[in-house]
Structures are given as C-alpha cells and as structure tokens.
Amino acid sequence: MARTDPKKDVVIIGLGWTGSILGMELAQEGLEILALERGPDRETVPDFEYPKVIDELKYGIRLGFMQKPKKSTLTIRRTLDEVAQPYRRLGSFLPGDGVGGAGIHWNGQTWRPLEIELRLKSYVEETFGAATIPDGMTIQDWGVNYDEMEPYFDRFEYMAGIAGKAGNIKGEIQAGGNPFEAPRSRDFPMPPMKQGVDAQMFAKTASALGLHPFPRPSANATQSYVNEYGMQLGPCNYCGFCERYGCANYSKSSPQTCILDALKRMPNFSYKVNSEVLKIELAEDGKTATGVTYFDEAAQEEVFQPADLVIVAAYSLHNVHLMLLSGIGEPWDPVQQTGTTGKNYSYQMNGATSLFFKDVEFNPFAAAGSNGISIDDYAISQIDFAKEGFIGGSYITAGISNGQPIRGISLPEGTPSWGASWKQGIGDWYGHAMSIGSHGSNMAYRDCYLDLDPTYTDPHGRSLMRMTFNWKDNDIRMTQFMRSKIEPIAEAMQPDSWQSSYKAEGAQYDVRPYQTTHNVGGAIMGTDPKTSSLNRYLQAWGQHNVFVMGASAFPQNIQYNPTGMVGALAYWAADAIRNDYLPNPRPLV
Amino acid sequence: MNRVLRVLLIVAAIAMVAFLAFLYVPVQRTPAQMVLAADYAVPEGAGAYAMRIADCAACHTAEGGQPFAGGRAIISPVGTIYSSNITPDPETGVGRYTLSEFRAALYDGVxxxxSHLYPAMPYENYRKLTEQDIRALYSYFQNDVPPVKATQPLNDLAFPFNLSWGLRAWKWVALGEPGFTARSSDADLARGQYLVEGPGHCGACHSPRNALMAQAALTGADPAFLSGGQIAGWTAPPLRGAISAIQGWSAHDITLILATARNAHSAINGEMQLVVRDSSQYMTDGDLTAIAAYLGALNQRAPKPAAEGQTDTEKLLISADPSMDLGPRLYLDNCAACHFTNGRGADEVFPELDGSSLVTAESPTGLISMILQGGELPSTAVRPARLRMPGFAYRLSDDEVATLATFLRQAWSNNTDAVTVDEVSGLRQLDTAN
Incomplete structure (x- = not known):
C-alpha cells in the first residue's frame, strides 16, 4: 500500500557527490529538499573508522561498500544477437551504495578533460575530415565548451581540495605541470603528493626521453584544508587504503569530508536512507515530473514523494535505468538509430606494463590512491587520428596505489599461481614490482548502449537494465598504440623483467576481472533533442523539471577519470538551476 | 570565674542571636548596579545574545530536552544538582519573577x-553582569522562550550544602562585591575581562576551588584566577601561568577555537564542548577578539620555540625498531596515522599531542577517557565537520591504555607522571556502567 508524503520543492535521488552538491546549492536557495539514498548512512567514524576499515578481505575482496547484486544489478551482453545474462558477481565495475556513493571508495584522481574532448566530433571532422569517423561510431559534441566550464572545474577542485601542480595557468605553461592540459585560472588548492620510488624512476626516465612528467591531480590531501563550506581535510598518511575503502583519516575528498556535515545543518534539507527510488512519476501529459515513488525499507512500503523539481543524482547506470523505467526520453534503438535514452554507453580502455626489479624496494604499503606521475604526451589532442587509424588517446602513468596482500601483489609471468612456488614468488617479488599504465578514452558506438532487459527483474519487479557492450577495433588500436609508447619507456628503466597486458585484436569484453568503475553515457547531454537526452544544462529535453547529474551525461568517454568533469557539471547545472531555472521554470534551451 | 562565665554567656548569646538572624532575617537582594533610563528598551537580539554569552543553555537545557526546561544533572564535588526550569512557565519556571527577583537569582543566588540556589549556578561570576545584560536576559526568558511545565528531581547534596543556612553561610564567604570594574581603559581588554569574568563564567571551571569549594579568585588581578580547575573529573586546563594551555597561542588561535572547537594546536574536548556548542560559537567576532586580547594579556604571547630537528621520540618512532617498548609501539599502531610521529598532528584536524594540555594534565582522566571512548567535535557554523576520533576501548587492554597514556605523557617535550592500570580500569568500569 503506497503512502503519499507532503510535497517538497526538490527531491534528490542519491546522496553521493552530485546529490550532495545539488543539495547544498539548492538548500542555499531556501528550497525544501529531501534526498533519497537507497543504501545505508555512512560517516567517517564509525563506518570508516581506523583501524577497522583497513580490512582488505571485508572491503577489498568482499566489497563491503558496494551494491549487492542480489538487490540491484543489470544484465550484460556483448552483441545485439547475444542473450544478456545477469551480472551476478561484481567484477569489471563496482557501483557503490550508501551515503557518499562512489565518492567514498574512489582513488581520488581528479582530472579535467581536454578542450577538444568536449567538442570531439567537430574537432575530428574539422581536423581530419568526417570520413575519419568509422561506421557505427556515434561520437558527439557535449554542447558545452571548456572555457564556459572552467569556473566550475575550479569550483569543484577548490571545494574538494585537490592536490596537484598546474601545467597551464591562463595560457602560461608552468614547469613541473602538465603542459598539454587546458588552461586553468589558477593553480591547485594544494601542492602535489609525495611520490614513491616507482613514480620517481618513471619521471626520471620519461624526462630523459624528452617526455613531460607531472604529478597526478589528487583528492588525497597533502595538508590541512578548509573548503568553501568550512569542511575540512587532514593530510594523507599514505596508508594505501583508498580504492574500495572509505578514508579513515579525513584525507580523501568525499561528500562526507567536503559537504555533508555542512549540508546537514541546513534546516530545509533532510535525507532518508534505505529508500530506493523505483520510478520518476510524470504528469499526464508527460511534460513534467510530479515526484518520485520510492521503497521505504523501514516502513516496508512504497511512498509517493511529490516534488516540483527532481534531481537525478544516482550512479550513472542507475540514472539511465530510472529514465528507462520512467519513460523519460525515447529508448535508443540501435537498428533504427532513433531515440536517445540509453544511447552511447561507453567505458574506459586501459592497459599496463608491469616491471620487476629484484634490487629495488618500492615499499608499496606507503602509497595513496592518486599519488603517482603521469605524462600526457600521447593525449587525445596530441595524436594524428588520420595517420594512426584511430580516434582517442590516453594518459600514461606510474604510481603504486597500495601494497595490499591479497590483490596488490604482481608476479612475473610463469610464476605458479598456487603452492610452494607461488609462496616463493610472493616472497621474492612483494615490493619489487611496479607498473606503467595507459588510461584511455573509449568511443561511443551504435551497438554499445543500455535498455531494459526483456527477461530479468529486480526484487521490486522492475525490469533489470541490459548493457550491450564490447571492445571495438578503434579503441584496441588506440591501446596498442599506447603499448608501443610504454614498452620503450619500460625497457629504458632497465627492469629485470617486464610484461604487458593490453587488449589485442579480437578482444571481447570480459565482466569478470576488475577494469574500472568509469561507466559513462546513456543519458547524454548535447545540443539536439533528437540525438541527446539532456540539454547543455543537464535538463531532460522532454521534462523541464528533471535534471540528470553524473557521468551518464558523457556522450563518449574522455581519456581521464571522470570525477572532475562530473563535479564541474554538477556545479554548472546547479548554477543554471539557481540563476535561470528557478526564477522561471521552463526548458532552458 | 564568674566573670569568665559571664563573658562566655554573653558571647554565646551574641552567637545565638547572630545564628538566629542568619536563619531568619530575610536575605538582602542586591539592587541594580547601574541606573538605566526610565524608557530603556532592550535592543533587538540582545536577549538571545546575552543568553549565548552567559551560556544558559549548557546547564538549563537537558540533552534532548525542551530548551531551558532544566533537568540536566550536574555532577559537582558536593553532589548531584539538577538544573532548574527557566522558561516563563508561571508554576515551574520563572514566569512570575519580577525584574528584581530575576536579578537576585543571578547576583545573589536567591x-x-x-531560598538559595546551589552554586552550580555561577552567581559568583554573574554578580558582574551589567544591568543591560540583566535586562536582556530577563526580557529573553520572559518573552522569547516558550513556557514549558517541567519540574526537576530533588538534588542530592552533601552537608552543609543540603541545608539552606549552610548555603547562606557559604555565600557569605564565597561571594565578592557585585558589579563589574574594568581594569584597563583599552576597550577590547575591558570587554574581554567582562566576558571572561562575568557572563562567560570561565573561572567556574578554569579557576581552582578553595577548601570551601568556592572559586579561589574572581578576577584576573589575582594569579589564582584561571590557573586551572577540575570539571567532572577532567582537568580544566590553566589558561595562564607556566603551564598555561594557551601559551604561545595567537589571537587567531584563541578566537578560532572558541568559534569552532578547533585550531592549529588543539581541539576542544570534555565539558568545554558544550560551551562552544551552545555559547562561544555564537559570539560576535568583536567579542571573540576581546576575549583573545584579555586572555592573551594573561599569557606570554611569544610562540613556543620550535624544536630543533627531530626529538628523540620522533627518532625512535621513525626507526620502527621492532624491539621498541610497548608504549611507542602502541602509538605507532593506533595513533600515528593522524597525530604523526612528531606528535604535532595537523592544523584544525588532528590535535597536537606534544604539549597538549589534555595529555599532560595533572589528572589523566581526560586523556584516558579520550583513548577509551574517543571524542567528537561539535558542528559549528564556521567549521561544520563533526570530526571524530574513534574510541579504542574495544582494542586496548587496561594495561595497554596505561602504557600508551604514560608514553604520551612523557613523549616529545611532555614530562608528566605515569598512568596506572587502576586509573584506567576505574574509568573503563565507569564508562561501562554509563
């Protein structure tokens, strides 16, 4: 039996990074706001408290902070003619749940995309000709440009307290930073992290080869920090428990460390946990949302929560799922190539070379999620697509993020994977391995998309979402190109041995090994309602009181970790809502 | 003999008369110390502000209770006192108080x-309130607070505080002259002195108490004032003198900790958290600056000389020598992640342990409690984060806590007495019982 609660001005679906940012920005407008979080409440103490959270088995292996497939998952297939199977065991990507969302268990790399990435299709057409874009590739422009986004990148980076070294301030190249990055209005709020031996060795070799090493932009604080909300970070102690863990030390930027205690002081803001939104309800004419229906676990009933404004701020995959279930936009049809919802799901193309040094002590236990050194000499803006035969690029990077015993030990090829010889290998090689990785773009394709599964349902009886995704030649060529650049660097570092792992021709998507939780697209932003779900302010084209945050808005994936762009887009959308939408609610484009 | 007897009888008679007078002559109520204009009106907001600077809420609002309806149990050295209802309810609150009766409660504890109010009510300090603040408080508690009908449990006090004449006698000894006299012509120093000595009633905890449990000094002119006291078994650190907790602090350090419960050196813990939560975070920048000026003048302002290079403690910790003693080993395994090997923590987030008044307090109660139960900073407007240190009671034995606490009290530049296992087990049992 559903109950109906008193109306709110705003309902926010999901209380992670974007839900918290929008909550704060809209609470400052005096609006009555309710945020609904499907998972439990989480606070640094007790949920990430030292030393209990330093437990690799509980959180690293058994994924204590991630969603449980039994309660929430999707089905996956690789091609249009396969039958999708449920993703019953988390592997390739790890959506979180609970207050803070993925913002608690990330590593903290906080990048900005390159200027050309935000207008990728136009850039490719203008520079290399439309024919460079292969059949079936459906890349698009974002509808926003870098210059107008710059203040919002800046805002997010100063709110989150990012440590790094600028490489380009207002067009002036800065020594020690990334000379290929888009211009910043000022330097990072904090100096960069200390670097481990591996990163120092990589930097030295890269410099000697004429490349341009710079420290990773990091959401692991290097000093005490107070942000615009008065929230605080303490300096990271390099404990090496970032990814998959909440930070015990108030050192990793997260909704908890950067926003939530300030937001909870706002008397017009409230939130409910264990409250999964099942559907966004639309008015009879379908042109506005009237609120959301959610399942209140404590009361064990469905609740209709009326609201004037619906902010969709769940994980990117769940944003798209809710839109599909709620009839927001036409579902993408990969054959007719009509509709928009679910279109252009894309991922990240990564590869790495491991290096083994008998006589070097890397001390991997003293590390952080985003210390390390990168080069952007092979960035998407530095590559001749026509010559190389692919569209895309990558940053290349070295930086040990942890020395955890179960997952964190790399062994040379040929070492047995069990028994006495394996133990011997662990003894010989723990702390003597490092890696150089490529973190690359992934383009969008006609047949890589999200829709509703025809067979499987979740505990609420809703169709699961179906992911159709596979690796494509274009991106495999890109990662092989990166391999050809990384291996010479590895050899120049003179390891005792090295081995590479990159997708090769014919590679199929395998959901079992962890790859990355950078699932983007499906509710993409753009300039045309025929080809995108959202306008440039993240407003649904068809329902002007629905705004959809998150990486689901990416028309294709950038070569960087997505959080910097996600944060900037949240502030960009919040600004549009505050200054343009609220005074006169309407389609903003 | 007769003569001696007669003298004795006369003395006894005088004593008897005096004693009867003590019992039966009505108490005198101190009048206003300043004449205000007949049409004096309390300025907008002054009532609420006076309530904040006098921190009425800390005692008169119970945890989770109605504002100012009383009932908070105050554990004092003379027994348990339940705070009274100061809402305008006519039956159980102060709704029927006239201005002069209200003033007498604040000035005379009557x-x-x-009947006499118990000296948990700091009328020793409130005797210095200006007439403007008296009027502001009166107006606030008559007009701005919703009336709540609520009575309190009976107090549970030791002799002679359980007797009315005992309290009267105590006041006769304890109370100073009413009214406030500034000792400086500097406006900040004078305002700071007023706030600290008067409404802020800082001396109620931070000054020692004499044999009669009265504050040993009521004004900064006396070196005993703010020279350290006790509250709920914890040391309220000295705010002046050789072991002043705020020695070398800048004015910014003082204003920041009062506004936010944290600064570059320290974090507020224990009962002082209530002061920040309910009182000092609401003070104007001007008043905080005045307090900083006044407290600063009681202290050496020169910053502590920075330690040259690494201390022996830091060298030992960094060596990570597996044969090191249990104390430093426990520190590395439990504390160093935040407070670091140099014991200096990080500004506003991880308090310094080197030189910390909590660590080196004469009574280790606060330190042991902090290790066992952890602590949480109150959320304030300027620093909303409720930063928390987790408790380690589940993880460390009494012996380990005592060893760790002893290490802390003697690490870096600290040099204080060891902590015994018995002190730890006593506090652990108390925590378990609570």
Whole structure:
C-alpha cells in the first residue's frame, strides 16, 4: 500500500557527490529538499573508522561498500544477437551504495578533460575530415565548451581540495605541470603528493626521453584544508587504503569530508536512507515530473514523494535505468538509430606494463590512491587520428596505489599461481614490482548502449537494465598504440623483467576481472533533442523539471577519470538551476 | 570565674542571636548596579545574545530536552544538582519573577521565596553582569522562550550544602562585591575581562576551588584566577601561568577555537564542548577578539620555540625498531596515522599531542577517557565537520591504555607522571556502567 508524503520543492535521488552538491546549492536557495539514498548512512567514524576499515578481505575482496547484486544489478551482453545474462558477481565495475556513493571508495584522481574532448566530433571532422569517423561510431559534441566550464572545474577542485601542480595557468605553461592540459585560472588548492620510488624512476626516465612528467591531480590531501563550506581535510598518511575503502583519516575528498556535515545543518534539507527510488512519476501529459515513488525499507512500503523539481543524482547506470523505467526520453534503438535514452554507453580502455626489479624496494604499503606521475604526451589532442587509424588517446602513468596482500601483489609471468612456488614468488617479488599504465578514452558506438532487459527483474519487479557492450577495433588500436609508447619507456628503466597486458585484436569484453568503475553515457547531454537526452544544462529535453547529474551525461568517454568533469557539471547545472531555472521554470534551451 | 562565665554567656548569646538572624532575617537582594533610563528598551537580539554569552543553555537545557526546561544533572564535588526550569512557565519556571527577583537569582543566588540556589549556578561570576545584560536576559526568558511545565528531581547534596543556612553561610564567604570594574581603559581588554569574568563564567571551571569549594579568585588581578580547575573529573586546563594551555597561542588561535572547537594546536574536548556548542560559537567576532586580547594579556604571547630537528621520540618512532617498548609501539599502531610521529598532528584536524594540555594534565582522566571512548567535535557554523576520533576501548587492554597514556605523557617535550592500570580500569568500569 503506497503512502503519499507532503510535497517538497526538490527531491534528490542519491546522496553521493552530485546529490550532495545539488543539495547544498539548492538548500542555499531556501528550497525544501529531501534526498533519497537507497543504501545505508555512512560517516567517517564509525563506518570508516581506523583501524577497522583497513580490512582488505571485508572491503577489498568482499566489497563491503558496494551494491549487492542480489538487490540491484543489470544484465550484460556483448552483441545485439547475444542473450544478456545477469551480472551476478561484481567484477569489471563496482557501483557503490550508501551515503557518499562512489565518492567514498574512489582513488581520488581528479582530472579535467581536454578542450577538444568536449567538442570531439567537430574537432575530428574539422581536423581530419568526417570520413575519419568509422561506421557505427556515434561520437558527439557535449554542447558545452571548456572555457564556459572552467569556473566550475575550479569550483569543484577548490571545494574538494585537490592536490596537484598546474601545467597551464591562463595560457602560461608552468614547469613541473602538465603542459598539454587546458588552461586553468589558477593553480591547485594544494601542492602535489609525495611520490614513491616507482613514480620517481618513471619521471626520471620519461624526462630523459624528452617526455613531460607531472604529478597526478589528487583528492588525497597533502595538508590541512578548509573548503568553501568550512569542511575540512587532514593530510594523507599514505596508508594505501583508498580504492574500495572509505578514508579513515579525513584525507580523501568525499561528500562526507567536503559537504555533508555542512549540508546537514541546513534546516530545509533532510535525507532518508534505505529508500530506493523505483520510478520518476510524470504528469499526464508527460511534460513534467510530479515526484518520485520510492521503497521505504523501514516502513516496508512504497511512498509517493511529490516534488516540483527532481534531481537525478544516482550512479550513472542507475540514472539511465530510472529514465528507462520512467519513460523519460525515447529508448535508443540501435537498428533504427532513433531515440536517445540509453544511447552511447561507453567505458574506459586501459592497459599496463608491469616491471620487476629484484634490487629495488618500492615499499608499496606507503602509497595513496592518486599519488603517482603521469605524462600526457600521447593525449587525445596530441595524436594524428588520420595517420594512426584511430580516434582517442590516453594518459600514461606510474604510481603504486597500495601494497595490499591479497590483490596488490604482481608476479612475473610463469610464476605458479598456487603452492610452494607461488609462496616463493610472493616472497621474492612483494615490493619489487611496479607498473606503467595507459588510461584511455573509449568511443561511443551504435551497438554499445543500455535498455531494459526483456527477461530479468529486480526484487521490486522492475525490469533489470541490459548493457550491450564490447571492445571495438578503434579503441584496441588506440591501446596498442599506447603499448608501443610504454614498452620503450619500460625497457629504458632497465627492469629485470617486464610484461604487458593490453587488449589485442579480437578482444571481447570480459565482466569478470576488475577494469574500472568509469561507466559513462546513456543519458547524454548535447545540443539536439533528437540525438541527446539532456540539454547543455543537464535538463531532460522532454521534462523541464528533471535534471540528470553524473557521468551518464558523457556522450563518449574522455581519456581521464571522470570525477572532475562530473563535479564541474554538477556545479554548472546547479548554477543554471539557481540563476535561470528557478526564477522561471521552463526548458532552458 | 564568674566573670569568665559571664563573658562566655554573653558571647554565646551574641552567637545565638547572630545564628538566629542568619536563619531568619530575610536575605538582602542586591539592587541594580547601574541606573538605566526610565524608557530603556532592550535592543533587538540582545536577549538571545546575552543568553549565548552567559551560556544558559549548557546547564538549563537537558540533552534532548525542551530548551531551558532544566533537568540536566550536574555532577559537582558536593553532589548531584539538577538544573532548574527557566522558561516563563508561571508554576515551574520563572514566569512570575519580577525584574528584581530575576536579578537576585543571578547576583545573589536567591529565589523569590528567599531560598538559595546551589552554586552550580555561577552567581559568583554573574554578580558582574551589567544591568543591560540583566535586562536582556530577563526580557529573553520572559518573552522569547516558550513556557514549558517541567519540574526537576530533588538534588542530592552533601552537608552543609543540603541545608539552606549552610548555603547562606557559604555565600557569605564565597561571594565578592557585585558589579563589574574594568581594569584597563583599552576597550577590547575591558570587554574581554567582562566576558571572561562575568557572563562567560570561565573561572567556574578554569579557576581552582578553595577548601570551601568556592572559586579561589574572581578576577584576573589575582594569579589564582584561571590557573586551572577540575570539571567532572577532567582537568580544566590553566589558561595562564607556566603551564598555561594557551601559551604561545595567537589571537587567531584563541578566537578560532572558541568559534569552532578547533585550531592549529588543539581541539576542544570534555565539558568545554558544550560551551562552544551552545555559547562561544555564537559570539560576535568583536567579542571573540576581546576575549583573545584579555586572555592573551594573561599569557606570554611569544610562540613556543620550535624544536630543533627531530626529538628523540620522533627518532625512535621513525626507526620502527621492532624491539621498541610497548608504549611507542602502541602509538605507532593506533595513533600515528593522524597525530604523526612528531606528535604535532595537523592544523584544525588532528590535535597536537606534544604539549597538549589534555595529555599532560595533572589528572589523566581526560586523556584516558579520550583513548577509551574517543571524542567528537561539535558542528559549528564556521567549521561544520563533526570530526571524530574513534574510541579504542574495544582494542586496548587496561594495561595497554596505561602504557600508551604514560608514553604520551612523557613523549616529545611532555614530562608528566605515569598512568596506572587502576586509573584506567576505574574509568573503563565507569564508562561501562554509563
């Protein structure tokens, strides 16, 4: 039996990074706001408290902070003619749940995309000709440009307290930073992290080869920090428990460390946990949302929560799922190539070379999620697509993020994977391995998309979402190109041995090994309602009181970790809502 | 003999008369110390502000209770006292108090019926309130607070505080002259002195108490004032003198900790958290600056000389020598992640342990409690984060806590007495019982 609660001005679906940012920005407008979080409440103490959270088995292996497939998952297939199977065991990507969302268990790399990435299709057409874009590739422009986004990148980076070294301030190249990055209005709020031996060795070799090493932009604080909300970070102690863990030390930027205690002081803001939104309800004419229906676990009933404004701020995959279930936009049809919802799901193309040094002590236990050194000499803006035969690029990077015993030990090829010889290998090689990785773009394709599964349902009886995704030649060529650049660097570092792992021709998507939780697209932003779900302010084209945050808005994936762009887009959308939408609610484009 | 007897009888008679007078002569109510204009009106907001600077809420609002309806149990050295209802409810609150009766409660600790308030109510300090603040408080508690009908449990006090004449005698000894006299012509120093000595009633905890449990000094002119006291078994650190907790602090350090419960050196813990939560975070920048000026003048402002290079403690910790003693080993395994090997923590987030008044307090109660139960900073407007240190009671034995606490009290530049296992087990049992 559903109950109906008193109306709110705003309902926010999901209380992670974007839900918290929008909550704060809209609470400052005096609006009555309710945020609904499907998972439990989480606070640094007790949920990430030292030393209990330093437990690799509980959180690293058994994924204590991630969603449980039994309660929430999707089905996956690789091609249009396969039958999708449920993703019953988390592997390739790890959506979180609970207050803070993925913002608690990330590593903290906080990048900005390159200027050309935000207008990728136009850039490719203008520079290399439309024919460079292969059949079936459906890349698009974002509808926003870098210059107008710059203040919002800046805002997010100063709110989150990012440590790094600028490489380009207002067009002036800065020594020690990334000379290929888009211009910043000022330097990072904090100096960069200390670097481990591996990163120092990589930097030295890269410099000697004429490349341009710079420290990773990091959401692991290097000093005490107070942000615009008065929230605080303490300096990271390099404990090496970032990814998959909440930070015990108030050192990793997260909704908890950067926003939530300030937001909870706002008397017009409230939130409910264990409250999964099942559907966004639309008015009879379908042109506005009237609120959301959610399942209140404590009361064990469905609740209709009326609201004037619906902010969709769940994980990117769940944003798209809710839109599909709620009839927001036409579902993408990969054959007719009509509709928009679910279109252009894309991922990240990564590869790495491991290096083994008998006589070097890397001390991997003293590390952080985003210390390390990168080069952007092979960035998407530095590559001749026509010559190389692919569209895309990558940053290349070295930086040990942890020395955890179960997952964190790399062994040379040929070492047995069990028994006495394996133990011997662990003894010989723990702390003597490092890696150089490529973190690359992934383009969008006609047949890589999200829709509703025809067979499987979740505990609420809703169709699961179906992911159709596979690796494509274009991106495999890109990662092989990166391999050809990384291996010479590895050899120049003179390891005792090295081995590479990159997708090769014919590679199929395998959901079992962890790859990355950078699932983007499906509710993409753009300039045309025929080809995108959202306008440039993240407003649904068809329902002007629905705004959809998150990486689901990416028309294709950038070569960087997505959080910097996600944060900037949240502030960009919040600004549009505050200054343009609220005074006169309407389609903003 | 007769003569001696007669003298004795006369003395006894005088004593008897005096004693009867003590019992039966009505108490005198101190009048206003300043004449205000007949049409004096309390300025907008002054009532609420006076309530904040006098921190009425800390005692008169119970945890989770109605504002100012009383009932908070105050554990004092003389027994348990339950705070009274100061809402305008006419039956159980102060709704029927006249201005002069209200003033007498603040100045003399006397109720309208002549009975005596217990000295948990800091009328020793409130005797210095200006007439403007008295009026502001009166107006606030008559007009701005919703009336709540609520009575309190009976107090549970030791002799002679359980007797009315005992309290009267105590006041006769304890109370100073009413009214406030500034000792400086500097406006900040004078305002700071007023706030600290008067409404802020800092001395109620931070000054020692004499044999009669009265504050040993009521004004900064006396070196005993703010020279350290006790509250709920914890040390309220000295705010002046050789072991002043705020020695070398800048004015910014003082204003920041009062506004936010944290600064570059320290974090507020224990009962002082209530002061920040309910009182000092609401003070104007001007008043905080005045307090900083006044407290600063009681202290050496020169910053502590920075330690040259690494201390022996830091060298030992960094060596990570597996044969090191249990104390430093426990520190590395439990504390160093935040407080670091140099014991200096990080500004506003991880308090310094080197030189910390909590760590080196004469009574280790606060330190042991902090290790066992952890602590949480109150959320304030300027620093909303409720930063928390987790408790380690589940993880460390009594012996380990004592060893760790002893290490802390003697690490870096600290040099204080060891902590015994018995002190730890006593506090652990108390925590378990609570």
């Amino acid at each position: 109720r309208p019926d002549g």
